[in-house]
Amino acid sequence: MDALPACGVIGPGRLGRTLALALHERGCLRWLKGRSPGSAEWARRHGIPYVLEWQQLEPVEVVWLTVPDRALAELAGECARAGMPWIARSVVVHCAGAFGVEPLNACAEVGAETAVAHPFQTFPLPAQPQRLHCCPWSIEARTPKAARVLAELVRALEGIPVFVQRSPQQRALYHAAAVAASNLLVAVLKLAEELARGSGIPPTLFLEPIVRASVENYFAAVGAIPLTGPVVRADWETLRRHWEALPEPLRAPYRHALLLLAEVARSEGLLSEAQQRELHSLLGVV
Structure with missing residues (x-):
């Protein structure tokens, strides 16, 4: 060699x-x-x-x-x-x-x-x-x-x-993909950790299995992406309870995360335009 x-x-x-x-x-x-x-x-x-x-x-x-x-x-x-x-x-x-x-x-x-x-x-x-x-x-x-x-x-x-x-635009999108796949994911995990800690459960014990399963499910999915939960079900009552229980410092990041989730669900045909407006109303988004 x-x-x-x-x-x-x-x-x-x-x-x-x-x-x-x-x-x-x-x-x-x-x-x-x-x-x-x-x-x-x-x-x-x-x-x-x-x-x-x-x-x-x-x-x-x-x-x-x-x-x-x-x-x-x-x-x-x-x-x-x-x-x-x-x-x-x-x-x-x-x-x-x-x-x-x-x-x-x-x-x-x-x-x-x-x-x-x-x-x-x-x-x-x-x-x-x-x-x-x-x-x-x-x-x-x-x-x-x-x-x-x-x-x-x-x-x-x-x-x-x-x-x-790559063109400059393609290079910027490539780098943005890396930021989304790593940095933004870490930010969401940090939000989940704060919520778990507030609920009284050990964050690592409870979060690691569900996070690993979610990532594995995403890459194993064929066709529609594996979205579940109250946003996809349009379960506004559950989300209202989330919102009312949230400490003030966590409301803004949770709102941003739910709005992103709703955009993805809408693009995948899992949420109607009317349901998306209902979620915006619940979160106080004009």
């Missing part, structure tokens, strides 16, 4: 640590660059070479930029100005799903090949490299070489490379 391309990672955050560990396990990580003593200590504990200064970086074939979106263009500029002639022979890749290759233009101007490789996954701390297993990666590459190298690395990480060319 041929050796994997040598890699460096800049930015030891959630994704950066996960990616660094995964690449380190496969023997192709040469260094992790960061700025903080805490990240340096984390790298030392995991046997990962950690560098602070640009001049310490040894040449690699792939440079991964795993910093917050707002810092990408500035970091790319630093890479281009850092006096590393080998960067012109490298692939510089960022992992931000909200952007194309444009934030890396400074690197492209000094000869680097540029690309985007976004793992459609959420990453906790401490880092868990197994989160990359079976993970789809959305890849935008400017050149065949960059596409080939990234596909090789993603497959080595047991991920699934998916090559795309």
Whole structure:
């Protein structure tokens, strides 16, 4: 088996640590660059070479930029100005799903090949490299070489490379899908946890089984989505009791969640227009 391309990672955050560990396990990580003593200590504990200064970086074939979106263009500029002639022979890749290759233009101007490789996954701390297993990666590459190298690395990480060319609108919708599937879901779960706690039941014990079943049912469904409950049944009396029992701080998030549920039920033909208006009236929506 041929050796994997040598890699460096800049930015030891959630994704950066996960990616660094995964690449380190496969023997192709040469260094992790960061700025903080805490990240340096984390790298030392995991046997990962950690560098602070640009001049310490040894040449690699792939440079991964795993910093917050707002810092990408500035970091790319630093890479281009850092006096590393080998960067012109490298692939510089960022992992931000909200952007194309444009934030890396400074690197492209000094000869680097540029690309985007976004793992459609959420990453906790401490880092868990197994989160990359079976993970789809959305890849935008400017050149065949960059596409080939990234596909090789993603497959080595047991991920699934998916090559795309998107318009700015499509890219925004793609990122919004990730936000809905992860962040918004967490917000709904937090609402359920607060409601469960107020009812006097242990939230984790009661919520985890029903949440897992709901997600499994959704992906196993063929045809109509598996919606149940008082909104679909137009059971306004039950919903009125919910509303009256809700603490004031939870009313707004519960209202927003029910309105979204009603939109989905309406689009699926499970709720009539008149029933949707009744729900709006119950929730005080004009």
